[in-house]
Amino acid sequence: MIIKKGCNFESEYEDGTLRVSLIGEIDHHSAVSVRTAIDEKIYSLRPRKMIxxxxxxxxxxxxxxxxxxxxxxxxxxxxxxFCISEPSDRVMRVFELSGLGRIIKIEKSGK
Amino acid sequence: MKTKTEKSVTIKDVSSKKTVNEIKIKLPSLSVNEGVARAVCAAFCAQLDPTSTEIADVKCAVSEAVTNCIVHAYKDTVGIIYITVRLCEGRIARIDIRDRGCGIEDVTLARQPLFTTDAENERSGMGFTVMESFCDRVKVTSKSGVGTTVTLIKQFAGK
Structure with a gap:
């Protein structure tokens, strides 16, 4: 079994919309560094929408x-x-436990 | 998703079962070890031929318990996290995650969804809720100033 190293992200900004794609494993360890980097983008770009x-x-x-x-x-x-996009079933299980699904918009392509 | 029914395995049931295989892990409470701990536990449990969902449940529950040790038990220090995984008859995994950290003053309160003592660091307060949802049983014993043991019980239904 491979122990993956943390979480990365890719970002795109167009017409006031910031899209951040998270890649890898999100746990307490990886969330800290990703959070700082994403917030830098948010503060510098001030997007009208974030996906x-x-x-x-x-x-x-x-x-x-x-x-x-x-x-x-x-x-x-x-x-x-703000919205989240394309959560896997696995991510949705954790998400639904928190009740966040009632607050945060979820975009799904319906695949 | 499996729902909790009367048939669900209890801690007492597991204590009476024969242990088939066992692993002990000792890790310093460094956040980089969260991924190591869940990967090792999941790899060991794989012997019981669980489904991919069941193995993902184990990974998530272990990750929560180990994160609690790092974030709460050993808050401003680095201590040792002791993990024992026992595979028992009946395709049951029992995972004990123990620390010698600060302990939990009120376990009932700590287990409430969204309860956290560390909101400023974006802790969601969902750790115990995740463990309870993804395992058959979760037992927490804790003493202030002495430490905490979290016992996770997961029975694999199979494919």
């Missing part, structure tokens, strides 16, 4: 919920819209 793409996440525990909740709150504070 957090979770389709490339292999693992997520409750630290991922903290990461999502924190970005949702920050974007809200700056007056923007």
């Amino acid at each position: 957090m793409d979770l389709s490339k996440i292999d693992f997520m525990d409750s630290s991922g919920l903290g990461l999502i909740m924190g970005r949702y709150a920050l974007i809200g504070k700056l007056g923007g819209d």
Whole structure:
């Protein structure tokens, strides 16, 4: 079994929309560094909308919920819209436990 | 998702079962070891031929318990996390995660969804809820100033 090293992200910014695609495993260890880097993007770009793409996440525990909740709150504070996109069934299970599905918009392509 | 029914295995049931295989892991409470701990536990449990969902449940629950040791038990220090995984008859995994950290003052309160003592660091307060949802049983014994043991019980239904 391969022990994967943390979490990375890719980002795109166009017409006021910041899309951040998280890649890898989100736990407490990886969330800290990713959080700082994403927040730097948010503060410098001030997006009107942020989409957090979770389709490339292999693992997520409750630290991922903290990461999502924190970005949702920050974007809200700056007056923007926030949504998550393409969560796997696995990510949805953790997400639903928290009740966040009732607060945060989820985009799914319906695959 | 498996729902909790009366048939669900209890801690007492597991104590009476024969241990087939066992591994002990000792790790310093460094956050980089969260991934190591869950990967080792999952790899060891793989002997019981669990489904991919069941193995993902184990990984997530172990990750939560180990994170608690690092973030809460050994908050401003580095201590040792002791993990024992026992595979028992009946395709049951029993995972004990123990620390000698600060302990939990009120376990019932700590187990409440969204309860956290560390909101400023974006802790969601969902750790115990995740463990309870992804395992058959979760037992927490703790004493202030002495430490905490979290016991996770997971029975693999199979494919």
